[in-house]
Amino acid sequence: MRNETIVVAGASLAGLRGAEALRQRGFAGRLILVGDEPYLPYDRPPLSKHVLTGEIAPGATTLPGVRGLDAEWRLGTPVSGLDRAGRALLLADGGRLGFDRLLIATGARARPWPNADEARLSGIHTLRGRDDAAALASGLAARPARVLILGAGFIGCEAASSIRALGLPVTVVDPGPAPLARTLGHVVGSFVAGRMQAAGVDYRPGTRVTHLEGDGAGRVRRARLAGGGAIDADLVVVALGAVRNTDWLAGTGLAANAGGVSCDGACRVLDAAGRPEAAIFAAGDVARWPHPLYGGRPVALEHWGNAVAQGAHAARAMLDGPEAAGAYAELPAFWSSQFGLNIKSLGLTEGADAVAIAQGNPRTGRFLAVYGRAGRTLAAVSVNAGRWLPAYEAPIRAAAPFPPITGGADQPALKPVPPGLPAPRAA
């Protein structure tokens, strides 16, 4: 493989960890990382947390692992297409970059406000990259009279927490019944709502913004609500989730859309007929693959830990082959911090029909919730109780009877209730 060239499209977490794993596994050929951002790979989780509070500078989160890699970096270089038959990436600057193997790690971008004219108003922000965080931080430094956050998912809630910590008035609007409800359900989400309100956030569940309006100078001033009413705000954070960066794969015959690029368990990208491409792999937020723990249902995650582990898995599959690498079965895991809460999750809650507080108690602010479906354990979420979480890894992996018994001395009598998750979306 010494004479081979491996190209990584997307120079962020999954791309970097994949490239590192290739070198650690002995790949001695040419290694090229292409990224549209003009920066070396950097860490994103701080951007909605301690970067917005001013504790960490937006440019300070460059990741370890960039130094000893022995790679060529093509940064500030968007990839515009793929010549599948000719095994080459097409670059926006007109260049072509031939490869023997390709790792697709182009991640995702923030879903913009759907009305493009309104989205152009100044004072409207999304949050995905370092530049977004810097722009938002400087908008906050001008002390807006009210910040409006659209969407009570993880990034919306973390931003709300950070911006409240700056002492600015914050309104959060979301059509759902509770913050984080899509992932954590209503029971845990309601607890988080209480903390949001205690922190002084004006939280409006069940509320939909239909229009954003500006003033004569093109600055955002107001949000119109469905069913009448309006909220005055001079800074808006649009936190409506993510869109996978697969546009550049359009027309290649690979199975890719805004929900991700489909792979098999060895991270090999599938074509439209479902056949794996031997030389093209994907990892991180952009990848969608059948998770063996969840009945082979295709999942695409936006989790830091998945980008790290899947990048490494793809590297192994590239060098040692799909059989040796085996099916990628990393247990989904993420953390979030907001409103003084450290939220950690193992497994996937989607499809859960019951949740039980298995340890601790929301009244004391420390608890662990377990999610189940049809009597089997699916997932667990800890709130300021991270040390209880590892005990649930084995029951989740084994789909053990729900609710699982961990023998914890502080395990209360379990009373499962419906978790209040939204109905699964049609695939």
Add this chain to the structure above:
Amino acid sequence: MRVVVDLNRCQAYAQCCYAAPDRFVLQGDEILVYDPAPPDRDRAAVERAVQACPVRAIRVEHGDAPAAAGISA
């Protein structure tokens, strides 16, 4: 220096906060806040933090990141 902590793995044991109190702080019960770009003069303290972490969640890389020379834009 570049530092990253795997916060899935971190169990908020706070050993890093004792080893390098200027660079690792626990907020509230268990939110670890750390400096991802500590100055070189803190090398020994950060190294102590790496060694002290019972779950090996801290990763550090010393020296400067590849300079613009290594980057063909």
